[in-house]
Amino acid sequence: MGKVLLPLFRPVMLAANCVWNSCVWHSRETFRQENRWPTEAELKAKFKSFAAWRELHSQSAQAVVEEYFEAVSAYHKHRENVHLEMNPPGFKPKDHLRTVTWKRQGFDVEGNTLVLKLSRGKEPIEVVLPEGWDVVVLPDGTEVKGVPVEVKVKAVVRRRRVENLVLHVTLDLGVVPVNQVGAVSAYDYNSAVFARAVSSGRLDLFVCRELLSLVQYRNKTIAGFQEKMSRLKEGSRRWRRCLSAKVRVLKRLGRRIRQIEHTLTKSFAGLDEAEGVAFAVVGDLKDLRRSARTGIKGRKASQKINQMAYDRLAREQRYKNLVRGVQTDTWTERNTSSTCCLCGARNPAWRRHRGLWVCGRCGLVLQADLNGAANLLKQYLFRDCRNRALSFAFREARVWRWDGKLNRFVQVSPRAA
Incomplete structure (x- = not known):
């Protein structure tokens, strides 16, 4: 209008x-x-x-x-x-x-x-x-x-x-028909890396460093404006100009962040549709922020966890999957980060520095978030991921990364990621 x-x-x-x-x-x-x-x-x-x-x-x-x-x-x-x-x-x-x-x-x-x-x-x-x-x-x-x-x-x-x-x-729209027979995919959300595992054996790793850097840059921008405004008289002309500039910059950064989030969830839904997935499983992260505030994690990790829009990403993925006939469900992530997806042995110490998983029993070497996504898939299919070997083999993981020129995620080599 x-x-x-x-x-x-x-x-x-x-x-x-x-x-x-x-x-x-x-x-x-x-x-x-x-x-x-x-x-x-x-x-x-x-x-x-x-x-x-x-x-x-x-x-x-x-x-x-x-x-x-x-x-x-x-x-x-x-x-x-x-x-x-x-x-x-x-x-x-x-x-x-x-x-x-x-x-x-x-x-x-x-x-x-x-x-x-x-x-x-x-x-x-x-x-x-x-x-x-x-x-x-x-x-x-x-x-x-x-x-x-x-x-x-x-x-x-x-x-x-x-x-x-x-x-x-x-x-x-009433009842939108969904696929009742097909593969199952599981998604492990992280602050900078999103992992995907499918029951057909496909593994995907989405590197979202650009999304994390924009969130961190937004924090620095807010801190800079707040420092300037603290030295000005509230309600003065310079204070109002600074406030207008702050709102304008934050809106621009917010649009860039939302664009990457929408492109990411659209890529998830597109892959599920192309590979005949019937059920998509997302980890239940409702207790993640609470555990981050208790001091279990470090200060930087807690800040990343509390500022990533996990619930918004899950809602966007759910409605994009719905229009493609894929049903989305949430499931507990209990023990998925400390269990080997191949042999089912559990030991939190096997998750090494910078997201590297090295199993001490079977010798599996895998990116830790991919291991978590595979365990979430086992958890959904078999109701438990511990002491249970994987019943199917995974293929080599595909790696996707944000391309600023094309404004979408493109597949790159694992070494480039």
Whole structure:
């Protein structure tokens, strides 16, 4: 959507912003008087009679309160984790155009026209969409028609000016068919290396040093800006300029990091589809960050672990696999890093420096992450990777590395990696 529809959406988005600011004011007053934060039900009941609430559809107004309550819950969680520098959600400027959400009962679809409902007695907003807006084409050419379940209208602001409006429509594609018979692949996520093992005997190693270096460079950039801003008066002209430069640089670095992450997960899904994989297994890393914070690992290793977006990579790989007919599952990585994938003997000391695995029983020499991926595959197939020999032989590992000129991962020789 362009600026043509901006006059139609401006009153609605300003009303949503007014509801947000009302939630902030009421929450602060309740905390000051009663030393507690109001619940979501209290906030919804409080503002039903407000004029700004009556500008929106009832579910759209409730969505604003739900977003505010999620922000407050996140603030409480950070405070419980001893992040005392975090602040509760605050007020927005009066002319701020807040994102408005229409849930399923708040809009209708008439052909290629999206009818967004407002409060009773107000004319709805009609948006004409292009032909085929609700059709998703899968990589194999299959067209799946989705049912819209949620609509969001967001304002794009650059240099304090609204340049455009963006319409986000969430579609329910129903049940996407997946392959039930085929090979199984397992993925071992690491900060700089991602390993892949397939039950057909294929091994792949993705070297992501560029991704790690960008994350580390982002840390140095943040530290540099914070050092400069600490010497300036907060809110001054130079402080605001420094803040704008910081946001601009971090957005650029964030786009580069997300590009590599999307290309990496797309390569995973493409290999699974090409090799007839039916199930892809990703390690369950929910306890990895907790173990890194307990002091078990070193300071540098803990920093790498806590800053890599493992959950986001798993979610991206899952939806890319889904549209290719591959089912993704998570499985425990218990004992996978300290067990030999060939003979099943376990000894943590056999994992040598810089990710080298040398088995003291059978003499297997393998990259440690490839050994972990193979053990994760055994764990998923046989429910245990210890004291069990590998029932199939692995081929020579392929090595992939990021090519900055081509903006994709290319296969290189193992010696070059």
